Amino acid sequence: MLPLIIIGIGKLVYFISRIFNIGSGGTWPGEIALRVKPDILKEFSSKLNKGCILVAGTNGKTTTSLMIKKILESEGNKVIHNGSGANLLNGVVSSFIQYASWNGQIDADWGVFEIDENSLPIVLNNLIYSSSEARSSRLLASNNKKLIIVLLNLFRDQLDRYGEVDVIAEKWGKALTKLPKLFQKQMEHATDSIFCLSCGGRLTYDGIYYSHLGVWKCERCGAKRPKPDISKWESLLPGVYNKYNALAAVSTAKTLGIPEKIIKKSLMNFSPAFGRQEEFIINEKKVKIFLSKNPAGFNETLRTVISLGAKKLLFVLNDRIPDGRDVSWIWDVDFEEFLNNSMDIIVSGDRAYDMALRIKYANSSKFQIEEDLKKAIYLSIRKTPKSETLYILPTYSAMLEVRKILKGRKIL
Known part of the structure; x- marks a missing residue:
């Protein structure tokens, strides 16, 4: 009862x-x-x-x-x-x-x-x-x-x-x-660290794909990256990180004995979760949200949107409880590698000036600060031609705000 x-x-x-x-x-x-x-x-x-x-x-x-x-x-x-x-x-x-x-x-x-x-x-x-x-x-x-x-x-x-x-x-x-031994069966995997889990020695890499994930080996004890049970799978979502996500989902499905035909059909028809490469059409212009909440994720997001030809960017940095109060992590993002002065960048959010300072130090001078998020979104959309896409890179709480504004069409 x-x-x-x-x-x-x-x-x-x-x-x-x-x-x-x-x-x-x-x-x-x-x-x-x-x-x-x-x-x-x-x-x-x-x-x-x-x-x-x-x-x-x-x-x-x-x-x-x-x-x-x-x-x-x-x-x-x-x-x-x-x-x-x-x-x-x-x-x-x-x-x-x-x-x-x-x-x-x-x-x-x-x-x-x-x-x-x-x-x-x-x-x-x-x-x-x-x-x-x-x-x-x-x-x-x-x-x-x-x-x-x-x-x-x-x-x-x-x-x-x-x-x-x-x-x-x-x-x-x-x-x-x-966990009871009943639960302790494991599949070989490829998640890595920069230090060997067996002996503590520093790992060397033959290839790095995503932050510290890659083909590693330890020169001290001979440990090396296990051969993944599944290493190839077609995914429609852009970005190396989404290949890792798809492989994890496929590994799970195969563990359960789900037929490959069903797995492929599901992933080919897959639509991203909210705020994760979510797409909106506003005033006949395409707007995409890429949640970017830590250095590894932000780097991969930048790599992905640039590969998609991004020219218009809106960065929204908040420091609320879901984001973490400490925003010093933005200094670990490789803006120097990805940004250039041909991009039109607007920064907003609770810590807009922190983000602006970081971009300034990355030798990118072509950016604009707009603390009011609604105005920042409106300005970004207005500056985006119909032939281009506006890419919004927010932290978690900022992503929720951005979606609320876009879904409510409060900018119109």
Whole structure:
């Protein structure tokens, strides 16, 4: 009876949030549910017919989890997914509440959830254990259900919140070693670090594709990049990072035995998640949003938009809680390599002057500062010819603002 009441209250909170425009309703239903019944996630997940897939990493988890969802649905599966981007424990619980019927039924085969990299150990703990069970017993949510953990990458991101990459890596390692042996089967992968995980020696590279990801080897102990189970797959989305995302989704699908024909069809028809290469047509002009929230992601975004012929750029830098208060990371972005004075650049956001200073030091003098985001978007669109595309590169909270302005057509 308690879960039924929790679902009812959660759905009511969700609808109130949406009606009064006080948020997407992606976290509060779950937050309330967890306070009433801390082990509610284990109970919800036990109702899934086939199991759970968790996707964690600094970059790419939204796109990869959406790809996996689409592939599973193409095979006829019913999928619960935190598509709003609420990727903490309360967001996962909220997704179950939103999906459940008013009478408490959860008729779904899979739960596919993107998970904040710092929250992965917490979510794993809540999925596998119940507070009423002895921690040493390691009882599973359901012995015949699958739990697939997709680990994408770790890059420097929100240092004021997470600390350095090795802090998150250590948390992941401890969480994974605590898993029952039933869960500890691994596919060979190609995620790397600049230091050898076996001996601590510095790695050398025969090729670098994306930040520290590439073909590596350790001269000290002889360790080298494992041969990936899957290394080639056609993807319509531009950017090297999206090739990594697609390969992760394909690896997951193949692990589940999904036919290659279904996988290919799903990815060929795939549309990006919100704010990730999302496209708008405003005044007959094409506008594309590329979320850019850390050095590795920003570099790859710049590389991608320049390969697409970008001439009009709008950078929006915020320093709110979802972005991280410390914006010193912009000095690790390789603006010097990518920007030139033939580009028309406008900078905006809470920390517009910080971004402007960074661009100035990159020897790019052709830029304009407009602190008011709505005016910055209007100005950028006005300066973009119909034959060109405006590329907007915002941090996370800025991306939400940009989408709200564009979707509401408040610039018109």
